[in-house]
Amino acid sequence: MSKIALIIKREYITRVRKKSFLLMTILGPLIFAGIIFGTAILTNTKNENQRVVVVDYTKSFCGILENNSTVHFDYNYCSIDSNVVRSIFKDSSHVSVMVIPKMEELGQIQLYSKDDPGSDVVSAIEYQMDNIIEKAKMKAENLDQKTIDMVKTSIDVVNHIGENNKISNSDYNAVLGYISAFIIYFFILFYSVQVMRGVMEEKINRIVEIIISSVRPFQLMMGKVIGVGMVGLTQFLIWIILSFGVYTVGSKYLQNMELNTQNMQTEQTMKKGMPIQDNQTFSPGKLTTERTINKGEKIYQVLNVTNWVLIIGCFIFYFLGGYLLYSSLFAAVGSAVDQETETQQFMLPVTAPLILSIFIMLSIITNPQSNMAVWFSIIPFTSPIAMMARLPFGLPWWQLVVSMVVLIASILGTIWLAGRIYRVGLLMYGKKVSYKELGKWLFYK
């Protein structure tokens, strides 16, 4: 077995055997999903229910407003003077006093609270009041409920891309782009830092001199980079298999649910991927009822349309590419310093493009074909993340090819550069390294 293979094997096995790898592999997706759902849940629910004491000078809203998960309306003080009620509750937490003025001044409602009740409470009140007043006005104009329901409309835009009329959903693509870009960012950073730590461990342990008396520093660096990269790839593949399993089980469940709630005719319509049939007469009533079914079905449908092979293939390519690029730089950083704390000064410029690309990603998702999106998906230091964000929206083949070629070329350059720093840095002890110093190392014999 060649020496570099031995090094790869050691790096791979010692890492995969660790308990933390197993934990990370299993818990990683759970934590990731947990973060996404957790934040979604946290933003949607409030721990404390806000009590809103209603003072109503119109005498028409008392008892009409409905409680929900955030707001609880209290009608016990409806007809008491607002100043009195305010003074009662002026020191109570989670209590607001809502003063509805006389009919002719209705347009503004005053809400008094000790602490800011938050936007959820305000919007809940605004929404309900708007609805009630709207309905009252419509009633006054003699519109019956049927007409009101008919007026309500919701149109979905179905995106047809290219000659094949591939159906695309921008919202869904955005989520997919966001998630895959974020995962690739996380993977690159996480495993590059592992490489850096590994290099530092060897340097601080002083085992490095023993090893590089047997192998060349470049072999050691590449062995470590490749070994750790394979760990990352293993982890990714396990995740893919796990989520494929979850998806298969989940979609079966979803299908069963749909069969129960839908008749066969609509089912067939959806299967053809055509939301509106040509022979279907335009009936407003049908449009509204169908809409609710449409949503769940649509995600399922787009999941099937998405080119998973392309996305996963590109993910692996850009993960490996971005990882090779950054991990060799991180290896150089690790070799240049003696202590973890010293890494900070070199970490910043190395991670800056990664962080930058996360910011850029957000704007790429809203505008995936802009000039900026194209450029950043070609520039090698941002391309892994930018490209993953763009990919679900589709892009010309030549851009993908150019981006890949540029990435490969810069990997070779970066590895060469990092190798030169690494070689010198490994045996430098007790010296605080500056950028000038690093520059000199590049030209050492």
Place this chain on the structure above:
Amino acid sequence: MIRIINQITAPDSGEVFFGDEKITPRHTELIGYLPEERGLYKKMRVGEQAVYLARLKGMEKRDAESKLKDWFKKFEILTWWDKKVEELSKGMQQKVQFIVTVLHQPRLLILDEPFTGFDPINVELIKSELLRMRNEGTTIILSTHNMASVEELCNYITLINQAKTVLEGDVNKLRHRYKEHLWEVKLEGSEELVRASLNHKFELLDYKPFLNMSVAKIKIPENLTPNDLLKALLPICTIIGFCEILPSMGEIFISSVKRTNPVSYNS
């Protein structure tokens, strides 16, 4: 220079030859190197790590394992095989490192301060192994500041001070070259008589009582021989022991460095 031989750094100028061939990375498998600053992977198991390091030196797995077991037995550390390195003390780790360095039977062994961190028993163990390998034909380069071990182990020394060779040659020849004709005489007799009889011709540098006798340190001038000294002493005392004092390598070290670089040593 050690790093240049090990192909870790490139020389600014000059060339290194291994035997008759110019040195190449291929030769690293023929070299065993124990650096001064040395460590092991803390989280790895001892045996596994030793096998890994041996395989990096080009050994086959099975060969490495069986040889390692032999060495571990010899050093009485076979029970450590499955321990993690971080559980071992520094001295224990040093033993493992030493074994790994010599395991692949290198033709050239380079040791940088090999005895630091060892207790006297293990120092003796290592020394005897080194002497055995020397006798079997291994070339050993020992880099050390411990002059006593130099006298004991080395055939040939090179003294380097501030990147310049100050002194080099066969150890025994050097000690003879630097001798100052000092002799140690163990005797029974009175100090006054000894002083009186030596007075003119020999220089009495030191005179100490030792158990029930005395030890005298005497310098013989160049025109006289040890026999002349004996002749002078025989009538007045009983001579129990008589031997020449050769300078230690430590003394030679100090005097040579002082000679070549008086400023830095006087300040």
